[in-house]
Amino acid sequence: MTDYELIRSKRRTLELRVLEDGRVQVRAPQRAPLRMVQTFVDSRRQWIRDQQQRQASRPRQRWQDGSTLVFRGQPLTLDVSPGRWSVSVSGGYLQVRVAEPDSETAVQQAVERWLREEARPLFADSIERQFGWFARQGYARPVLRVKKMRTRWGSLSAKGYINLNMALLHYPPAALDYVVMHELCHLQHMDHGPGFHALMDTRMPDWRQRKHLLDQPLYQP
Template identity: 30%
Template structure:
C-alpha cells in the first residue's frame, strides 16, 4: 500500500520534447537538434559527434531560440569545423536532393531514381538511390544503414581470409554498430563488433581495426605480446591508429548525421 501511495502522489516524470531546426552557416545548412527540457534553466548550445544541440527551458519561445542560434552562428561553425577536422565531410544527405556520400575515404556523387523498392547501388557514376515516390525520410535512413552495413561486410569478407589461417579460431559472429567512442570490440564468446563509421574512412585504417580485434582472439589484453601479434600481421598499424585519432571524431560525426541516430556503445 505504501508503494502504491507513493506512486500516486509522486510528480509525473518531466517530458522532454525534441525536434530539429535548419540553420544556415557560411558554407552549408545543418540540422540542429532542439530539445525542450523542463529541467533546463537557460538556453544552451552544445556540439559533439552527434551534431549541434540547442537546449531550451519550457518557458523559452521559439523566436528566442532562433535568435540565440543566429547570435551564436560563428561559434557553432568554429566548433563544427574543429570537430570535423581537415578531411572530407559531405553535408547531410537530403531526400531527393543532389549530394555526396562518404565511402572508403572518398565522396561519391548521389543521384536519385524512382523505383518500386528502396535500394542503393554503386555504379560508374557514383551512388544511385532508388525509392518509391511515397517513401520518406525514415526509408532513406534505413537504406543508408543497410548500404553501409553491406559495404562493411564486403570489406571484412575481402580481408578476413588473409588472416584466419594464423588464428586459433575464427570470430563467432560479426555485429555492426554505431559506436560513440570505440572502433571495435571482441566479446569473451568470440563475437566481434565493429563500428559502421570505419567504412567511411580510408580502407587501411579499417583493416587495421579488424586485425586489432582478430588479435584479441590470441591475446585478450593489450600486452606487449598482443602488439607483437598485431605487428606481425599489420606492420604499419601505428600510422592507421594515428589516422583514426585525428579523423575519428569526424568520421563518427558524419555517420551520426547521415543516420541521425545515437551511439550504441
C-alpha cells in the same frame, strides 16, 4: 573540473569515452573509489578536450540529392530519384531510388540498409585474409557481428564474437584491415600491453599509419 557520467559495472579497469555530443562517460569497477575515478579523469583532461573539439568539428551527414557520402575512403555524390528501392554505385555517384526522394529519413534508411548489406561480405573478407596465422596457432575464428557503435571501431568478446562498426565502411580498406587485425590480436593478448603491441608490430608493421586514417574527419551517419 570535467563533468562526466559514471557507469559502474563488473569490469576490472577504468574506461573513458567521449560521445558524439561531447558528453563524457567513465566506466568503472563497482568498488572503484570516487577519488580514483576523479584522478583518472583529471589525468586525461587534455585528451577529453581534443576529443570534444574533434566531435564538434565533424560535419553531419545530409541525406538528399547532391549530398556527399564517403564510401571506403572515396566521396560519392548522392543521386536521389523516385522509384522502387535500389541503391548502387555508378562512377562517382551513389544512385538511390526511393518512393519518397524528398524525405531525408527515407533516403537515410535506404542507404543504411545498403551499407549493412555491403558491410558483411567486406568485413568477412578482411577477417578471412588475416585469420590464417591465428588459425595456425589454434584459435577458433570469431563470429562476425556488424553493429552501429558510438564509441568503438571494434571489439572482441569472450563469447567468440568479433564486433565491427558499420561506420568503418566510410574509411579506406586499410583502416578496416587495421581494426580487424587489432581485434584478432586480442585472441592472444586481451589487454593492450607490450605483448599485444609486439604482436601488432609483427602481424601489421604499418598499423600506426593505418590507425591514423581513423583520425580523419569524415561525414558520419
